[in-house]
Amino acid sequence: MGRINLWALLMYVTVMMVTEVESSLHRVGGGKYSWTSDVNFSDWSNHERFYTGDWLFFGFDRTRHNILQVNKSSYEQCIDTDYIFNVTRGGRDVFQLLQPKPYYFICGRGYCLNGMKVAVNVLPQPPPSAPITPASTASTVLIPSNAFTIATLSFAFKAFML
Ligand SMILES: *[C@@H]1O[C@H](CO)[C@@H](O)[C@H](O)[C@H]1NC(C)=O
């Protein structure tokens, strides 16, 4: 590949990266394994900003706890039957917030009544030019929405440096 083509590729990839929308990963409860009964989840979610495309990360002990997406009334009354979606997998589980609306999650097995429930209000993605300021940097990690682009970019850089 000639030098000119490499430049073109590099420019293309850079433009793609800049125009792409970033999505955030929110660690529910703020820590690595914070889906537990001693966290104030309304306090946590009040200090976060959720946009469409963002991810929730639940870290927990799956022998004790689970995560069920429920509707508002089930959230308020801690009803864990007829849930919308069972998020529980291995104990380090993710859920993508695809729509601008409130989402509700509870822990079944009686833990919801002890406060193991969280509501997140998802906002539409801001326009790309608007600066994105995560409300809490402690529990929010920016993840590139396209890992392939990063790989292509670093490949292009390596090729260019040769
Ligand atoms: C959780 O925090 C909120 C403030 O964000 C407070 O109003 C509420 O009383 C707290 N709940 C508990 C159970 O401590």
Ligand SMILES: *[C@@H]1O[C@H](CO)[C@@H](O)[C@H](O)[C@H]1NC(C)=O
């Ligand atoms: C919420 O879910 C429960 C359990 O599936 C159901 O009985 C109830 O009708 C639902 N409420 C609304 C407002 O959709």
Ligand SMILES: *[C@@H]1O[C@H](CO)[C@@H](O)[C@H](O)[C@H]1NC(C)=O
């Ligand atoms: C949710 O899914 C997990 C893992 O597949 C399973 O072990 C668990 O029984 C399910 N929970 C409910 C309430 O369906």
